[in-house]
Amino acid sequence: MSDFKLSRRGLLKTGAVAGAGLATPMFFTSAARAYTNEPTGSTVTLGFNVPQSGPYADEGADELRAYQLAVKHLNGEGDGGMMNTFSSKELKGNGILGKKVEYVTGDTQTKSDAARASAKSMIEKDGAVMITGGSSSGVAIAVQGLCQEAGVIFMAGLTHSNDTTGKDKKANGFRHFFNGYMSGAALAPVLANRYGTDRKAYHLTADYTWGWTQQESIAAATEALGWETVNNVLTPLTATDFSSYIAPVLNSGADVLVLNHYGGNMVNSLTNAVQFGLKDKQVNGKNFEIVVPLYSRLMARGAGENVKGILGSTNWHWSLQDEGSQAFVKSFGQEYGFPPSQAAHTVYCQTLLYADACERAGTFNPCGVAEALEGFDFDGLGNGPTHYRAEDHQCFKDVLVVQGKENPTSEFDLLEVVEVTPRAQVEYAPDHPMFAGGALGECNPGA
Amino acid sequence: MDAILLQILNGLDKGSAYALIALGLTLIFGTLGVVNFAHGALFMIGAFCAVVLQKILTLQKVVLDNENLTAWGTPSEIKTPYAEIWFGDFGAKLIDYSVPVSILLAIPVMLIVGFTMERGLIKHFYKRPHADQILVTFGLAIVLQEIVKAFFGANPIPQPAPEALRSSVDIGVMLGFAENAIIYPVWRLIYFVFAALIIGAVFAFLQFTTFGMVVRAGMADRETVGLLGINIDRRFTLMFGLAAAVTGVAGVMYTPILPPNYHMGMDFLVLCFVVVVVGGMGSLPGAVAAGFLLGILESFASMNEIKSILPGIDQIIIYLVAVVILLTRPRGLLGRKGVMEE
Structure with missing residues (x-):
């Protein structure tokens, strides 16, 4: 057993050190952990x-x-x-x-x-x-x-x-x-310009957050220009063969098919739609059209020649x-x-x-x-x-409206920009109903 | 009526793929008693035989064009397939028909893959519980798909049907309906006919050849056939190869319907197990019948009229049928009495 004796001198020393520590300005001590993972080295x-x-x-x-x-x-x-x-x-x-x-x-x-x-x-x-x-x-x-x-x-x-x-x-x-709203705002005027304002659209939509918001955005933007949304069918994200969802389109009276699909879903649904002859079909005295609102060049490669002539939007090209x-x-x-x-x-x-x-x-x-x-x-x-x-x-x-190129010169040259939609046309108020329901909250610096 | 006919056609088409894969699965289960979760990977490997052949046929001679630069400043490349340089129009035709021609490559490749898989891995698990077999074959499936992804990437690779077969036909007019009422892609019809021929050929092989007779006898009573001095194991190994080949060619012919990617086997695997269970474990006619039946039911469940009454039914219909079958007739539609039953 050891004795612990605190002398008067020792007590004063300890007290002085502790006091100095406590008196140190806050920014010196807090700087060490002012925020999460503050870089301290080089x-x-x-x-x-x-x-x-x-x-x-x-x-x-x-x-x-x-x-x-x-x-x-x-x-x-x-x-x-x-x-x-x-x-x-x-x-x-x-x-x-x-x-x-x-x-x-x-x-x-x-x-x-x-x-x-x-x-x-x-x-x-x-x-x-x-x-x-x-x-x-x-x-x-x-x-x-x-x-x-x-x-x-x-x-x-x-x-x-x-x-x-x-x-x-x-x-x-x-x-x-x-985002989806911007795709709709950019794409709708081009669609109306190319295909007219008297159109009936049939939507196939991936059944998750992105699909829902994109479908809502595209439908709202096209309806505002006179289009009618005939139907919106939600398709499982896990679906591979879309033939049973495409088949009803043939006799629905629609003359436009909007594929709110991305990635593998987009490749497969577009391939199926083209296989069923939709691109060559005539409905209501008009050429049947297919639209892929969100394009990606990497994904377009998977769909091969099927993307030719198909309109969509992209962030950059x-x-x-x-x-x-x-x-x-x-x-x-x-x-x-x-x-x-x-x-x-x-x-x-x-x-x-x-x-x-x-x-x-x-x-x-x-x-x-x-x-x-x-x-x-x-x-x-x-x-x-x-x-x-x-x-x-x-x-x-600005948002780009693109189209599958008819005569690509290389495997990367699949899309062509048909219009650069100015920023003003795709802007919306922060409290727009499609974006409502959440709050930014306070910035969190962490530790 | 035309909508119903269209969905029946869709169902038959989907069912063709289910039936072909389930046929291979049940052949393996019926002969070797192995639950092969790597069977979907065989379908995927078959599809990638078509991709490989297309890549070989489209190997290109590259000439640098120094006068035209790419957007990043390097000379652009003028590419011409060697097949066209060497064989002219025939070469171009060969590239066009690369998918059906791939069957010639897929059959030997799949036989070798099947033999290797059975001899190298699965035979060591014959006497182990089904859970072990499932784990090891599922692991194998993951390894195989990751290998394919490492070589070919994760994106789908388009495999167009021959140009002459890319169009669609108006079946409605032939059946007396209005014009444009039932339009169906030619290649999907070809796939259905192809599947029917393959299924017929497998049944004929098992029914009318001595080899097939021995295999059927082995499936019924393996021990007795062995006691007769027949090396039934070797025949079963050959059947594994045959099952792999059937699944592989199903994969090859499926590529123009949906562009293949490394994951396509997994997409079909669970569905095809359900098909086998519904049809009856080990029953070949059961697998085929259940494949077509579930394909048609799935197509009907995707109809808007049905979905409006039962939302989401298209996602669960197959599993719902499996639950009902397992509760009411555990041996499956055409399963042997005693299999999967108390």
Whole structure:
């Protein structure tokens, strides 16, 4: 047994040290844990959460390529890509806030639970200060919620559901990609112009959040121009053969089929529709038409020749001739030997936008970064003048209406841009009924 | 009436694929007693035989065009398939007909895959519980599909039918209905006829050949056939190869209907197990009958009139039928008495 004796001198010393500690200004002590995963060394870690397995693995691989390219550019390697055309000139090629950018990757598997698990692991084990990526709205909404709780920024990848910045919006989440409402607003006038205002549309819709919101958006936009929606049939996400859903279209009186499908669903339903001769059919004295509101070049490849002449919308296309797009296509093409997809473009932009916001805010603190992104106006990233709206963290920019090319010159040359719909035409109020029901809440810096 | 006829056609078409896969599954279960969860992967491998042949036939000679640059500044490429350079019009025709021609590649490939699978893995699990067989074959299916994905990517790869067979025909006019009432794709009709021929050929093989007779005898009483000095194991191995080949060619011919991807086997697997259970485990006619029956029921359940009364019925109809069958007639529609029963 040992005796513990506290002398008067010892008590004074201990008291002085404790007092000094307590008297230290708060920012010195709180700085160590001011926000989740504050980078303390010479590097900063970003978490790229993309589908590396599962049905969207090819899209995920393209996203990863773009992320790696963005990291190279941020660290001052390569030709700089869109950093050279970006209207903000904060990025100098010396990392972010002088810290070299490193990254970790996760596999979302296009499953919400797997995506949340991989994001959690990157935040808790790898110290990722920002999570980005994804190729599905279900996943984006799930990961966005997790990032809000964890106190890190989420820069969404390919997510098109209105809900991501609608009822499920979060203060820590930001979306560069367009949404179902914008597709409808951009596409409807072109459809009315090409096919007339007296049309009867039959919708086949994937039975989940993205399908519902897109169908609602397209139906509302086309009905406003005089179209009638004859029917909307929900199809299971797991469906492969759509013949039994296509067959009733033949005798429904409809003269337009709208396929609110994405990925494998889109490839299969479009293939089936063309097999059943819908493209060559005459109804109500008009040519029968098929519309695919959300196009992806990677998916269009799966449908092969069936995409020819089919109208749809897309966030970005590599054939755009603006300075930013050309810089990105050149940089990506020289690195990988083929042009980038819209998924690659949006995630590249998101990475630069995040890095730029950190520089402007002078911190990685999510609340500082969010404040820098809110209401930010920029240009030079391939979509013309763009605005990151503060109220819902949705980007507003021009939307492309595209069409399956009749005579493609290569396996990448499948779509052609038929119209660049100006931003003003696709804007909506933050409290629009299609986006109602949620609240952004307060920014969460975490620990 | 025309809508009903159209859904019957759809059902027969879907049923053709179900029946062909379920036929292979039940052949394996009936002979070897193995529950083969890798059977869907065989369907997928068959489909990818068509993809491989198409890739071989469309191997291209690449000439760099220095005068035309790509958007990223490298010379553009002018590609011409070697088949067209070497064989002219015949080469172009061969590429056009690559899907049916793939059957010639798929049969030997699938026989080899089947033999290898049975000899290399499944034979070690004959005496193990069904749960072990399911686990190991399911694991094998995942490995096979991941290998295919590593080589071919995750996206579907379009395999167009020959140009002359890509159109659709107005069956309604032939049956006395109005014009455009029943339009059906030619290739789907071909698939149905093809499936009927394959099913007929398998039954004829088992019914009218000595080999088939021995196999049937082995299915009924394996021990006695073995006691007669017949190497029934070797015959059963051959039947595994045959089942793989049947499933493989079903996969090849299915590719123009839906572009194949690495996951297509899994999409069919569970459905086809339900088909086998409904038809009766080990019953070949049962598998075929249940395949067509469930295909037709699934198509009817997708009709708007039915869905408006019972929303979501299209997603559960097959499983609903399976539940009813298992409760009322556990041996399945045409199953042998005693199988799956107390």
